[in-house]
Amino acid sequence: EADIYQTPRYLVIGTGKKITLECSQTMGHDKMYWYQQDPGMELHLIHYSYGVNSTEKGDLSSESTVSRIRTEHFPLTLESARPSHTSQYLCASSPTGLEGNTIYFGEGSWLTVV
Amino acid sequence: KNQVEQSPQSLIILEGKNCTLQCNYTVSPFSNLRWYKQDTGRGPVSLTIMTFSENTKSNGRYTATLDADTKQSSLHITASQLSDSASYICVVSDRGSTLGRLYFGRGTQLTVWP
Numbered sequence: 755e756a757d758i759y760q761t762p763r764y765l766v767i768g769t770g771k772k773i774t775l776e777c778s779q780t781m782g783h784d785k786m787y788w789y790q791q792d793p794g795m796e797l798h799l800i801h802y803s804y805g806v807n808s809t810e811k812g813d814l815s816s817e818s819t820v821s822r823i824r825t826e827h828f829p830l831t832l833e834s835a836r837p838s839h840t841s842q843y844l845c846a847s848s849p850t851g852l853e854g855n856t857i858y859f860g861e862g863s864w865l866t867v868v
Numbered sequence: 869k870n871q872v873e874q875s876p877q878s879l880i881i882l883e884g885k886n887c888t889l890q891c892n893y894t895v896s897p898f899s900n901l902r903w904y905k906q907d908t909g910r911g912p913v914s915l916t917i918m919t920f921s922e923n924t925k926s927n928g929r930y931t932a933t934l935d936a937d938t939k940q941s942s943l944h945i946t947a948s949q950l951s952d953s954a955s956y957i958c959v960v961s962d963r964g965s966t967l968g969r970l971y972f973g974r975g976t977q978l979t980v981w982p
Contacts, residue, residue: 760911794974794975794977795974796872796957796972796973796974796975797912797957797972798972799969799970844911844912846911856902856914856917857902857914857959857970858914859904859911859912859913860911861910861911862909862910862911864909
């Protein structure tokens with residue numbers, strides 16, 4: 755079992771609300787990622803981080819923002835949620851030296867914006 | 869364009885039977901290929917990872933093969949169980965960046981009936 759945790763697992767919020775999805779890992783991994791996945795579709799990278807104070811946008815444009823103040827913590831924030839943000843958000847981490855190493859995923863956060 | 873295509877899109881088999889899932893990719897330069905199992909509403913869990921020099925790897929009843937020349941991989945499941953019902957995702961990593969960018973297939977949805 756991977757030691758990477760996401761909260762909340764399920765959330766329904768109203769349009770315009772601010773929401774932060776939490777992600778924590780206890781494996782000491784430097785690299786962390788946020789993916790977005792719609793039902794039946796592939797995962798899309800929206801943010802990644804190589805380490806503390808390092809954040810980059812991924813392949814899929816997202817209105818969300820992230821921060822990496824501590825190695826173990828990589829929260830994702832939506833300042834003003836919209837129905838188009840309804841999706842599953844998966845947090846992941848991997849040790850330094852990605853090649854040949856496994857990426858560990860959290861259980862996911864299902865966000866519904868009404 | 870780097871892509872990962874999986875087939876079939878969905879598959880139903882009877883408990884105890886074997887099945888084979890396919891993954892074709894165009895990702896270049898190739899680094900490694902992973903198979904993940906994703907239960908409904910959960911995060912993906914790694915089954916196998918193979919680098920260029922490996923052409924087969926097993927994990928219990930799961931056996932993955934890789935043909936780097938034809939850019940094809942397969943995941944063979946032996947003596948299927950009800951708990952094998954899940955989406956199986958093929959993920960290919962390239963060498964083209966320090967991130968080791970990941971390309972995800974859409975998955976094969978496997979249903980095992982009693």
